[in-house]
Amino acid sequence: MPEYRRILLDGAATQVRREGEELVSADGRVVGVEEAVHLPPVVPSKVVAVHLNHRSRVEEFMTSLPDAPTYFHKPTSSLNAHKGAVVRPERCKYLNYEGEVAIVIGRTARNVSPAEAGDYIAGYTIGNDYGLHDFRDTDAGSMLRVKGSDTLCPLGPGLVTDWDFHGKRLRTLVNGKVVQDGSTDEMEWDMHYLVADIARTITLYPGDVLLSGTPANSRPVQPGDVVEVEVEGLGKLTNHIVTGPAPIRDDCGAQPTESEEVISTTFGGDWEFRGIRAPIR
Known part of the structure; x- marks a missing residue:
């Protein structure tokens, strides 16, 4: 390929x-x-990400999928590359990895059917949809700072064409230990469906990226950790975590929090209703 x-x-x-x-x-x-x-292997005008798609992730959160997928937007200023440093700002604790397959658009797409969508895809790469959950209480609706802060969208290492997305294994490793292990076959909505759904109302341009969702077991990482995402046929995306040189400013805006919502999302599932106290690292 x-x-x-x-x-x-x-x-x-x-x-x-x-x-x-x-x-x-x-x-x-x-x-x-x-x-x-x-x-980054492409220069997108936009990066769109689906919320829940992998069944293992849905089961982990003890929830159910909506009738159709929902999405959020990662600004292009969040883009990062293979071997790039992912920054966890000072005063933040809850930076989570999310290994994913990234769809790359090859032709301008608008109002295309799922059956036609494959003709508009240039290929695929690997993404790590990092989330800074310290801001989840503030931005749970938009996910703007949670998912859109600088460096939180590594893509790469390359764009692979003629890749069949069916039955492919996806793994995330932290410091060499497997922490996520899933398959594209556990996705509720496949790559073609996601492209067609977004393109109903939003024009997709060549280079645009759609992140297709992550399996269970997204967890926080620490400065010094090395995070790798492996996708069968797409290679391995590697990044390392560093501490930002300056703390989050406290003279304006909402501040990082550690609510039940933050802890629950960070460590998987509804900790409050399970009666389990989440570990604090």
Whole structure:
């Protein structure tokens, strides 16, 4: 399956094609996969993410799916890349990973059917839909700061075309330990459905990204942790967690909180009604 990446090559953003362990530009320059400085593999005008889609995640939260998917938006300023640092701001505790498959649009799509949607998809990459749940009490409706803060949307390492999304394994690892293990077959709504649903009212442009949902067991990570998301046929997206150099300002805006809602979402399920006290790290 062809794989394309965007890297910094001699100081310029350059699209390259992966050939074994080398990345080759259109003009013939070559760099090793491990030596390359990666950029997000696409330049989207928007990133749209579905809330709940994987059945294991629904069961974990002891809830049920709505009749149709619901979504939120991650600003493009949240984009990050393979091997990039994900920043947990000072005074925040609850930064969660969410390994996902990312759909990349290849043609302008508007008012297309699920049966037609595949023709508008350029390919797929891996996403990690990080959530800063310290702001969940403030932004639970929009998810703006929860999911849209800087660095919280790593994509990569490459865009893979001609990838069949059926029956593919998805795993997230933290410091080498598997923490999420799911499959695209547990998604309630598949990739074509998601594209067609959004395109009913929102025009999707080439490069736009749709994040398709995460399996169970999203949990918080700490500065120093290395987080990897593996998707069968798409490779491995790797990032590391760092502490932001400056704390969240306290002279304006809502402040980070540790409510039952924050704890419940961060550690999975409804802790209050289970009568379990969530561990605090």
